[in-house]
Amino acid sequence: MGEVYRGTTPDLNREVAVKRMLDRETADDDLKALFLREVAVAATLEHHNVIEVLDAGQAGPELYLVMEYVDGPALAEIVEVLRRENKILPIEVSCGVVSSVALGLRHAHERALPDGTPLGIVHRDVAPENVLIGTEGIPKIVDFGLATLAGHNLTQPGIIRGRPRALSPEQARGDPTDVRSDIFSLGAMLFELVAGQSLYPNEPIATLLWKVAAGDYAPLEPRLTHVESDLVQLIKKALAVEPADRFRSAREMERALDHFRAARGMRMSSRALTQVVAMTWPQIQEMRTSRANGSPGQLEGMRLVLPADQLDWDLDQAREDHPGTYPIPEARIEDRAGAPLPSSASPPPAPAPTRPPPSSSSPREALASPSAGGASRPPESSYPKPNLGTERQPWTADLDFLRNQSEFGWALYALFVLVAAIAAFLWVWVAHAGR
Secondary structure (H helix, E strand, O other): OEEEEEEEOOOOOOEEEEEEEOHHHOOOHHHHHHHHHHHHHHOOOOOOOEOOEEEEEEEOOEEEEEEEOOOOOEHHHHHHHHHHOOEEOOHHHHHHHHHHHHHHHHHHHOOEOOOOOEOOOEOOOOOHHHEEEOOOOOEEEOOOOOOEEOOEOOOOOOOOOOOHHHOOHHHHOOOOOOHHHHHHHHHHHHHHHHHOOOOOOOOOHHHHHHHHHHOOOOOOHHHOOOOOHHHHHHHHHHOOOOHHHOOOOHHHHHHHHHHHHHHOOOOOOHHHHHHHHHHHHHHHHHHHHHHHHOOOOOOOOOEEEOHHHOOOOOHHHHHHHOOOOEEOOOOEEEOOOOOEOOOOOOOOOOOOOEEOOOOOOOHHHHHHOOOOOOOOOOOHHHOOOOOOOOOOEEOOOOOOHHHHHHHHHHHHHHHHHHHHHHHHHHHHHHHHHHO
């Protein structure tokens, strides 16, 4: 819906990022309202883990938003570089980044008017693509264009906004959302960082949204064998299908992460992330250059219509109207005029999987049953797991300084105990000799 420029303010000579709506989108009232929503939400936030909004306005037909310029990559770009090199971030770095993002979300969630009326901000698009890591090593949340405010919702029935792999189940179903939806997305981000893979790896787009809506992801433990059980339980709580089973707030999840880190002496300074950015920056710049110089993609300018975007598709109604098996509607690709993409450019369609009829009182239990017929969940062995041998190792060889502080602290403590023991022995020996 827009594009971002790098600019300079003439008065302070400060680099800024200028986001403007594309000319063809300014006629779309819904997208214009989304853009203005981003301005209204972001302008109320003042936190070092949230992008700062400096100005906004309209020049003729063009709407623009001026933000602070973050000289660094998105977290998604760092993850992509590491994945290409079969590496993952150390646990302490992953937990530190997510804890910083939780702090920023906490600020947004708890933001209120001067009279104490809560704004009810929900980001709704928490993903590595929307977390920027500056060269100073501070994670910042960006893009509140999909955010909701209490009592206001721009999303039309049947329309799903946000990245499918980062959606909460209730968001994928089009149900009302609250801050716990962001908690699920935050848990998905933490899982991706520590596991080296997304929550729904290698899932076809035609069936992805179905699984997201049902919370039908593969078991976490087999994919986190290299992670301590306490952290696995923390991630599982954030990724609970039912919102009532998750952390109640970003504050609660941030405190749980801090408790886990403090109990193990895990510390992450801004220097650690600065080092991560420095190590991955050359490859990230190469990726950006290749994308900028590449020819337009075959699907560029097209519109992907997911099953939940099709207003005639109602999951609950389908369960009632079809006592037998029923197909999941496939995604389709259209141009801006709504015409289907020519078959020569369309990817080969995948066969539409089917779901079995509910065999219990709970439709969700029937869908999640591994023994049910139809499109059952693949065995756990079919999901990629992080290789703990030579292929995928935590990225610790180049970041030993992350643990130097805690090791140095333990060394000082041991030295203190030793000196105290020697002093006590000498005192007893002198007292005994005096007698």
